[in-house]
Amino acid sequence: MIRLLQRDLILALRAGGGFGLGLGFFLILVTLVPFGIGPNSERLAAIAPGILWLGALLACLLSLDRIFALDYEDGSLDLLATAPVPLEGVVAMKALAHWITTGLPLVIAAPILGVLLHLETAAYLWLIVTLLIGTPALSFIGAFGAAITVGLKRGGLLMSLLVLPLYIPTLIFGAEVVRRGALGFEVATPLMMQAAITAGAIALLPFAAAAAIRIALR
């Protein structure tokens, strides 16, 4: 399992394109927002929590098809499915690898991009905390979406349609924590709700994703 994680990480690092692409997308999205909204710093500060969360979510979404698609094409997913490790564990490791290569860089980059959007000083800590707690949920939910569309020829757009509604609770609580943090309100409730969603997604979705992969490989 650890080997699998290493393999996925090395592949993501060496195969090129994958690792920095999500970050680049995040940067461009945040750069484009002031062009659409106008450079008024108060207005930007007001929407910064939502934009940063949305950007992280979309950057995550765009890299989801990498989780299984390549392995499905070259047949290594068949090998993994017949290997003497539980497929659920394989899915969990792949989701974890996706989080390390996409979610974690986003967590680190988000505060820097927060400066561009004039995010309130009080909100930085909460931005990092919610992204740290919330992005694993994005990876695990995304792994389920990727698993369900893995055998399809044009799965990309369909996967967005399936995965984005599943992201709604995470997004709501994540942006809510940052918004409350910016205003100096109490944040414990949404933070705990978000942590619960992440924990639930990590615990349950690998089973659903593994079931979907078994069906797709049948």
Place this chain on the structure above:
Amino acid sequence: MASLWEWANPHKFMTWTAKALPIISIAAAVVTVIGLIWGFFFTPDDYRQGATIKIFYIHVPTAMIAINAWLMMLIASLIWLIRRHHVSVLAAKAAAPVGLIMTLIALATGAIWGKPMWGTYWEWDPRLTSFLILFLFYLGYLALWEAIEDPDTAADLTSVLCLVGSVFALLSRYAVNFWNQGLHQGASLSLDKQENVADVFWYPALVALFGFVLMFVALVLLRTRTEIRKRRVHAIELRERVQG
């Protein structure tokens, strides 16, 4: 021993629905028309809402069916995953477009009612938002059915999606509650509450609701029959290709 599951045998299903469908359809038409005519023409206008109360007779039944259609799909998907009854998953597939349209009607009638009453067609109110989210879930479910060619794979994957989707739809429902306070009034038809709408509006609404439920059953049966026939045609085509 006759078991409940025998009714799900495709052949038996086709036989009994062939007899039941016309009866249910006619009953649905009659009850819906009675409920709506009663509601539209034989009830007084509400003292605050005026004639806009009439839209309530369409809005509430469609909204309830929109939610319960998903519940029915969830149960049918579970039955398919556990007991592999083809009719069950086809019924889930058949219910999805009906639920989608009901969601759309509920949203549209709500918007039409909302303009004179709340002064806006759309507000990011928890109930409205969660209905929009439900609409998205229906869209995703249907899109997944369309995208997969192999019928059994499609049935399995959509069922799994339906299960996971149900959990997330519920989560979203309560997350949305948390996110914004609402304009929408509480449930207007519930059995356990003292504060229901006045009886004048309540009885025709119940009749209309019953009519819409019958209509939903009739539509789902009809669409399931179509799906079964489609499967049979598909099977015949495959057989001919093998022979010819």
